Amino acid sequence: xxxxxxxKPRVEPSARPRAVGRRGSLTHPARTGLxxxxxxxxxxxxxxxxxxxxxxxxxxxxWPLIGxxxxxxxxxxxxxxxxxxxxxxxxxTLLYTVIVTGPILVLGYALAVLVRRKRRGATLLRxxxxxxxxxxxxxxxxxxVLEAQPDSGAINIVLRSLGITDGTTAWLVDGPLATGxxxxxxxxxxxxxxxxxxxxxxxxxxxxxxxxSELDGAGWWRQEWEITxxxxxxxxxxxxxxxxxxxxxxxxQFYILTRGGPGTDTTTVVQYIYNRAFVQLQLxxxxxxSIVLVVVVGLxxxxxxxxxxxxx
Amino acid sequence: MLTRRKFLGLTAAAxxxxxxxxxxxxxxxxxxxAAGFGQDATGTVQVWCRAATQxxxxxxxxxxxxxxxxxxxxLTPVLDAQYVTKxxxxxRGRSVPDLVDIDDINSMLFIYRDAFTDLTxxxxxxxxxxKLSPGHLRLATKDDRAFGVPYLADNSMFWFNTELCDRAEVxxxxxxxxxxxxxxxxxxxxxxxxxxYAWSFPANSPGxxxxxxxxxxxxxxxDLIKGPVGAQSGDIVGNDVVQQMLELHRQxxxxxLVPRANFSDDASRWGSDFRAxxxxxxxxxxxxxxxSSDEAFQKKVAPKLLSGPNGGAAxxxxxxxxxxxxxxxxxxxxxxxxxxALDLPQQIDLPAGGYTPVRSDAATPEFAKxxxxxxxxxxRISEGYAPTTLSYNLLYxxxxxxxxxxxxxxxxxxxxxxxxxEAQSNFDRILAQGQA
Numbered sequence: 081x082x083x084x085x086x087x088k089p090r091v092e093p094s095a096r097p098r099a100v101g102r103r104g105s106l107t108h109p110a111r112t113g114l115x116x117x118x119x120x121x122x123x124x125x126x127x128x129x130x131x132x133x134x135x136x137x138x139x140x141x142x143w144p145l146i147g148x149x150x151x152x153x154x155x156x157x158x159x160x161x162x163x164x165x166x167x168x169x170x171x172x173t174l175l176y177t178v179i180v181t182g183p184i185l186v187l188g189y190a191l192a193v194l195v196r197r198k199r200r201g202a203t204l205l206r207x208x209x210x211x212x213x214x215x216x217x218x219x220x221x222x223x224x225v226l227e228a229q230p231d232s233g234a235i236n237i238v239l240r241s242l243g244i245t246d247g248t249t250a251w252l253v254d255g256p257l258a259t260g261x262x263x264x265x266x267x268x269x270x271x272x273x274x275x276x277x278x279x280x281x282x283x284x285x286x287x288x289x290x291x292x293s294e295l296d297g298a299g300w301w302r303q304e305w306e307i308t309x310x311x312x313x314x315x316x317x318x319x320x321x322x323x324x325x326x327x328x329x330x331x332x333q334f335y336i337l338t339r340g341g342p343g344t345d346t347t348t349v350v351q352y353i354y355n356r357a358f359v360q361l362q363l364x365x366x367x368x369x370s371i372v373l374v375v376v377v378g379l380x381x382x383x384x385x386x387x388x389x390x391x392x
Numbered sequence: 393m394l395t396r397r398k399f400l401g402l403t404a405a406a407x408x409x410x411x412x413x414x415x416x417x418x419x420x421x422x423x424x425x426a427a428g429f430g431q432d433a434t435g436t437v438q439v440w441c442r443a444a445t446q447x448x449x450x451x452x453x454x455x456x457x458x459x460x461x462x463x464x465x466x467l468t469p470v471l472d473a474q475y476v477t478k479x480x481x482x483x484r485g486r487s488v489p490d491l492v493d494i495d496d497i498n499s500m501l502f503i504y505r506d507a508f509t510d511l512t513x514x515x516x517x518x519x520x521x522x523k524l525s526p527g528h529l530r531l532a533t534k535d536d537r538a539f540g541v542p543y544l545a546d547n548s549m550f551w552f553n554t555e556l557c558d559r560a561e562v563x564x565x566x567x568x569x570x571x572x573x574x575x576x577x578x579x580x581x582x583x584x585x586x587x588x589y590a591w592s593f594p595a596n597s598p599g600x601x602x603x604x605x606x607x608x609x610x611x612x613x614x615d616l617i618k619g620p621v622g623a624q625s626g627d628i629v630g631n632d633v634v635q636q637m638l639e640l641h642r643q644x645x646x647x648x649l650v651p652r653a654n655f656s657d658d659a660s661r662w663g664s665d666f667r668a669x670x671x672x673x674x675x676x677x678x679x680x681x682x683x684s685s686d687e688a689f690q691k692k693v694a695p696k697l698l699s700g701p702n703g704g705a706a707x708x709x710x711x712x713x714x715x716x717x718x719x720x721x722x723x724x725x726x727x728x729x730x731x732x733a734l735d736l737p738q739q740i741d742l743p744a745g746g747y748t749p750v751r752s753d754a755a756t757p758e759f760a761k762x763x764x765x766x767x768x769x770x771x772r773i774s775e776g777y778a779p780t781t782l783s784y785n786l787l788y789x790x791x792x793x794x795x796x797x798x799x800x801x802x803x804x805x806x807x808x809x810x811x812x813x814e815a816q817s818n819f820d821r822i823l824a825q826g827q828a
Contacts, residue, residue, distance in 0.1 A: 101580055142828065145480035147505030148418060165821060230656050241756070250656030253596050253800075293577045341791030342596075342800055351792070359786050 084346065135367050141366035156368035166369065168344060169352040176259065176348065177327035183267045184323050185316070188274025193304075194281045195275070198361055213272035220269050221234070221336035228252055228261060228337075235261075255345025258338050262346070266333060274319045281315035282308060317388035328377050349373055393394045404488030409516075414644035418506045419719030421484060424514050430727035437465045437725040438489040440479065442472045445544065448745035449493060456732050463725050476501065476785065477527035483507050487718040491726035496713040497784045499532045499540050504782055505622060508539040508718040514727055515541060521599055525750040527709025534621075540713035541730055543741050547769040547776065548604045548708040550696040551681045556672040560584055567673070568699040571640045574673070578649045581672035582652040595643065595803065597659035598796035602788040603708050604698070605799070608637050610777050611700030616795070616819065617787075618777050622827050624781055626819025628798070628812050635812065636701040638802040645803050655804060663697070677710075679746030682765050695768045697775055709771055709776030711747060711784035787819060794818035 139157070142150050160166060190258045212220060227234040228251040240247030251257050289307050298306065309316070331350040334340060340347035340355070353373065359368035405511035423429070441449040446469040453465045468489065470478050476498050482488050483502075502508050508658040513520055513539050532540030538675075560580040567577035578590030594600045609631075610613060618636060628634050643786065644650050651665060651717045663680035665671050667689060674681065675698060682690055697705035714730050716723050732738065739749035740756070743763040749755075755770035769776060781787070788795045798815035802808040 144505060145477070146483050146507045147501060165818070191635075230653065248594070248652065253656050339791040341598075341796065343794075343797030344792045347792050355786060355790065356825070357794070359790065359823075360783065361476070361480050362825065362828070365825070365828070 088332065113234070113270035127211040129154040135371060138364055139371050141364045142300065143367065145361040145363060149364075152364065155374070156365045157363065158371060160372060164197070165344060165347075166349075166352055169347045169349045172345075172347060173328060173330065173349045175265070177324055178332060179259075179263050180266050180270075181320065181323050181329055183263075184271050185320060185338065186272055187267060187271040188319065189278055189316075191271060191275040192278035192282055194280050197278050201316075215269075217269050217333050218264070220265055221266050221333045223339055224261070224265055252338055255342060258342075258346050262333055262337060264338075266327075266330075270323065273290065276316055277319045277322075278312060281312045285311050314387065317384065321384050325377055327379060328373075328380065397765055401552065410445060412468045419483065421509050421715070421718045422716065422720055422723030424509060424511060424716075424723065426724075429724050430514060430731060431724075432462065433722065433725035433728050434462045435464075435722050435725060437463060437491060437722050438468065438469055439491045439493065439729065440468050440475075440495040440581060442475055444472050445470045445493065445745075445747070448544065448742065448747065451745075452733055452738060455738070456729055463728060465725075465729055478652070480642075483717065483719075485607045485615075486719060487619050488582050488719045490716065490720040490722045491729060492717060493543060493713055494540075494710055496531045496542070497542075497710070497778055498530050499713045499715060499781050500621060500631065501535070501717070501782050501784075502717075503534050503539040504531060507718060507720055509720065509723060510539055511539050511541060511716065511727075512532060512538045518731070520734070520751055520753060523713075523751045523753045525752075525773055525776055527633075527773075527778055528711060528713055528750055531709075531778055531780055532713045532715065540669070540715040541734065543712045543714045543730075543733055544747040545709065545711040545750050545769060545776070546677055546679070546747055547710065548607055548675060548677050548698060549768065550698055551666065551674045551676055552694045552696060553669065553670070553672050553674070553692055554668070554694050555692045556581055556584060556588065558574065560672065562672065564694055564696055568696050569703045570699075571636055571701045574699075574772055575643055575817065578644060578673065579647070582647075582649050584672075587670060589665070589671050591650050591673045592650055592665055593644075593654055593675065594657040594659035594662055595654050595800060596656050596791075596796075597787055598791055598793055599789045600659040601799060602795055603677070603710060605637065605641070606641075606779075607698035607706040607708050607777070608700055610706040611698060611704035612702065613704070617781055617823065618817075621780055621782060624823045624827065626816045626823065627631060628819060629816040631812075633683070633701055635808065638799070638808055638811070640701075640801045641799070642808065646806075672800050675745075676764055678743065678748060682743075683746040690765060693764055697768065697772060705772065705775050707772075709778045711750065781823070781826070782828055783799070783822050786822050786826065794822065 103222055140151060140153060141150050191209045195202045195209065228236075230236060230248045230250045233251075235249040235251065236245065236249055239245040239249070249257065251261050285308065289311070290303055293303050293307060329350055330348050331354065334346055334348050335354070338346045339349045349369075350373075353366050353369045356362050356369060410698045414494065439449070439453070446467075449467055449469075453467045454461075456465055475494065475729035479488075479492060479494070479502070479654070499508075518524075525545055528540075528542030528545070529538060532542075550564070550568060552562075552567075554564070556562075556627075557564055557577075560577075560583065562577040562580050564577075567573050581588065581590040593604065606616070612633040614627065614631060614633045616626060616628055616631070617624050619625055645654075651670075655664075663674070663676055665682065666674040666676070666681065667685045669689070671691075681693060681695075684786055697707050699705055716726050720726060734751065736751070736754060739751050739754045740759050740762075741765040742749050748766050749759075752770050752773045757766050760767045785793075787793050790796075796814045797818070801814070
């Protein structure tokens, strides 16, 4: 039996019946589409492309907040290469990103495993784990400023009562200690979001997958490794990307807790850019740094998409 | 048809169009030499002040508004940490107040970029012009033209607890003659008891630390910065005075002459240890020592000017300057308010709010009787100094600034030479960026 069907005559674009959409008709597919996307295009143009274009213009000038603007070409960009303080802030930000990304994912995954099934207390646990993210890093950081004080802060009081320290540790005036404290704070504060994303992904995995594997004798670990993680790959990728981008752009917690100090021990890239813009009032230089940061974050994100892409 | 090329072209054009109006932020300068300037003005005067000086300014404004009915002053307090940015943004937006009461250390940042009005002539017309704080005026002067007027002073000095000094047989006048004498005095004071310390400094507050420690360098006629604004660089490596200042504080720390809490002291409870009678020598200001203490304690303290390695004298000439931004709508009214603020009755009242006058002729016998601990900086007003630079905040007031970094590394880690080398490089970098 032949399955061959008779080929339809090819319609050349030029031969497309124009009558389908009269001039200005909303039923014309192309015009309707254009009309529908226009608000989004306008939104992106006004709030993304124009500011980005404006930022590019600013980055090619000295653009002080006060004083006369002068065109400076690529001077702001070439200066970045020899800016040792900026390089140090980049390295510190990368270190911070490396430290927090893994634990946020692992803790978020573990919490998601704990609360993914509908069982007694699961809702309460979800709320508890997600609450720090809802409270926000700003509030958590302000509370931490108080609780990290030598002698009077809760952290020191607890450590002293456990006999670990004498309670006089000045957490925020020591680079490594402050970094450690901020990392713990961020892992605690942000892993709730990862938990929610992964939990939603886990709940969408058909139950039959697990039932079949159980019949085949797969244990819990095998099921996680062979079913959950592969199926969750896109969700995990998204969680990691959100976490990495958030870490590369970290500012709030550092600004509140250490302001980049002591010295420049905890100065992140964004803190450095903030100082150039709003302490030195040099928007031109700061904008050039921001554009470099945008490009770097874009490249890192693209690399992650590529590395974590779904493989056939 | 809107092609991608056209769209991008339009975007670039829109960006450039948006950029054009912001390119020039030099606003028109009010005519301060016009007939009747600063007299019989009418309308409203918009004044910005720092949150730190809000209380005093509020009283001053009330008094001024009650003194006449032609002119109304409206006061807007701005958080100290946001003051420079907000004012700069207002200037960029071409919507400025008529008068700003600004931290004098930040004056030059705006003057250097033509944001304030030249007040040289109105200032010359004041009959007490020569009595005004030269330190404040220096911070508001560019090319021999004055762009601001001192309003109030906030000075740093040594405060000695005379009761402890008597017990330890320490003579404050002898102690300030050299760093060696200060260390000897400190050791004697520390021997008074386990809970009595010789000295106290807020080692985790860059601003307060700069306020009380830098004058010990200036007293030897040197500074951490050298050169005129526009061509400044650090003066740290090879500066013996800076090294001696760091060694002094290192010694105080190593010998346990200061409380351990100084390590993390961010000045949020600055002076509580001194006011509790536990500290012998305390570099600080009038507000911290006097305004927050009772009369009995005030009788036990004696102020001395800060001194250098071999004596000398200096104090931080902090406080506020009043400046009229270019583009001010009611500059005449603003100047009338400035003259009122500088009148002796208002100046003599300043110590009640924790500040000192900027007119040396305010130190009358009546004033000395009312505020005996506020007269020293007025009697020696010419010793007041503060560095004129465009990068003060980034160098000295930021926790990630090189000043605090150098101090802590040298004093607590003992890496004095490395700290100075690192600071030299960071001072040079920040000054170069600020002057670019």
